[in-house]
Amino acid sequence: MESRGSVMKTRLDFDGPGPVLDLGGVMVHPGWLDTAAQAAMVEDLRAVIREAPLFQPMTPRGQAMSVRMTAAGRYGWFSDRSGYRYIPAHPAGQPWPPIPDSVLAAWRALVSQVRMPDCCLVNFYTGAARMGLHQDRDEADFGWPVLSISLGDEALFRVGTTTRGGPTRSLWLRSGDVAILGGAARLAFHGIDRVRPGSSALLPKGGRINLTLRVVD
Ligand code: SIN
Ligand code: MN
Secondary structure: OOOOOOEOOOOEOOOOOOOEEEEOOEEEEOOOOOHHHHHHHHHHHHHHHHHOOOEOOEOOOOOEOOOEEEEEEOOEEEEEOOEEEEEOEOOOOOEOOOOOHHHHHHHHHHOOOOOOOOEEEEEEEOOOOOEEEEOOOOOOOOOOOEEEEEEEOEEEEEEOOOOOOOOOEEEEEOOOOEEEEOHHHOOOOEEEEEEEOOOOOOOOOOOEEEEEEEOOO
């Protein structure tokens, strides 16, 4: 297994469909979506972004985040000077569009066929964007996992423990990879150190989309 701070190369077998990487309890399904499924999902996301345009949130300290965001579902995640929270409508006032079926299909296959997610957060990374280590802890019930889908350019994903400052491991997430933060890793610190521009042809203008599906309340 990889040592602290290095990039993971070990592939494990898993008693589910297909091989799975265990990155500190975060289960990564490499290439879970094939190229056609990725392209179809991008088309569905274009429709989401037309209804709910990407915006650039501010951290509570007033710094613009480098990632642009929007959302689909009953709630979207939002941040400004008042803090991190879920809001029931886009900051411009319109309701969030529904989560596309192509996206829900991944949740149905890997998490639950009964309880659907309340939020599909859409993060868009240009080559310069990154996301600092954080926990996803604005949801009411940590019994439900967060499911993450990567589309487009590759990104160096860093996962720690549930303690800030603990050891971390890193892995390049590629287009079509699905990661699940659940169980003991539900509150693992995680972030994106950098994106590798030009590493995927999925998005004609480049960049990376990350979707995270969350049960909120
Ligand atoms: C997130 O933690 O919200 C995004 C993670 C990623 O971009 O892969
Ligand atoms: Mn997160």
